[in-house]
Amino acid sequence: MENAVEIKALTKKYKDFTLDVSAVIPKGFATALIGANGAGKTTLIDTLCGVTAKSGGRAVYFGDMTDIDDDALRSRIGYCSAADFFPLDWKLKTIAECMAIGYDNFDRARFAGLCEKWGLGSPDDKKQKNMMKMSDGNRVRAALAAVLARDTDLLVLDEPASSLDPLARDQLCEMFRDYLAAKDGERTILFSTHNIADMEFATDYAIFMAHGKVVEQGFVEDLKEKYILVHGDAQDGAKAKPLMLSYSVNSTSFEGIAPAENAANLEAVGAVTERPTLQQLSVGILRKAEEDAGK
């Protein structure tokens, strides 16, 4: 399968934090960056989008492009950090005017259409409030409308779902699928989240991050076959633990994830196993990463 982005030992060094990532973002799919707060998700996104300069390594975009400061590359990427992406004293009209100046591929009619569709009203309405007076959710909608009004090949969204209500998250997932379906196989999405449960049905590929590094990555359907979710009675825990990757126990039961090939051995010691959801997989993988980091 082709990759939209290949990230090769890309680093970003801060005084107290180092990002060091090698990963791929497969073309034609939605990839989720999953990790705890402080894992480096935003740093990776900012470095990939040229918001901050990298310290080393490289990223190859669309097969052969490597210079993120090149306008030809930037015009193909729709980047949006959900939190206060536009200045708070801007109105929808200001967004439309500035995007039109900044990007040749900004479609003003499409922007207006998305604003109407998501209940923000018309950008040309004189009574439009500025961003400061909008709800958090509407600010995110305005930013998403602006980025989607451009015809791009790669959407990069930092925590798009975090300030959205359940209905709006569902709309976001729908928007992801429509974006990917509009140019079958040509468009790619990268988004970060620390709340994967709501995005499970819009996630194709997952990159798990902890402490500035990638701890696991793969297509979600493959990961769900690579790992199993394990439950058992607390009394059987000691026998099951060595066969598991992550393990937590209380007075009645234990649970965690394990490599799928250990299923028979785990069942032999009295545990039950099942196919994990992406949420359960994330908890297991990130918990293991924390345990490894603590060693």
Next chain:
Amino acid sequence: MKILQNSSDPIYKQIASQLRDQILSGKLKGGDALPSIRALAADLKISVITTMKAYEELASEGLVTSSQGKGYFVNAQDMRLLAEQHMRRVEENLTEAIRSAKIAGLPLEEVQETLSALWELENGEGG
């Protein structure tokens, strides 16, 4: 198509199974195009990779073929192959029934009687 998101049956299997039924029953014919992976994902409100896995499963069974850049197409069904596919499903389901019978401690005769009775019942309903 009907998808249960919280079923213990993985979603890709549910999709594959329903498309398989449509192909084996002749509702989808040789040469018919399956919906594009991403369009079906959008319609069913599921991720693209899940739809793709369903299609790949059907391709591995020889029911559909992927054509680079054009999507997936239903293969012309060889009648002998089709009969084998049907037979395989009958065997799978009967094996499942036998396992349940053994757990319940039912003797073969009783299971055969149940099978006959259910057969009659189905015939009756079918008109």
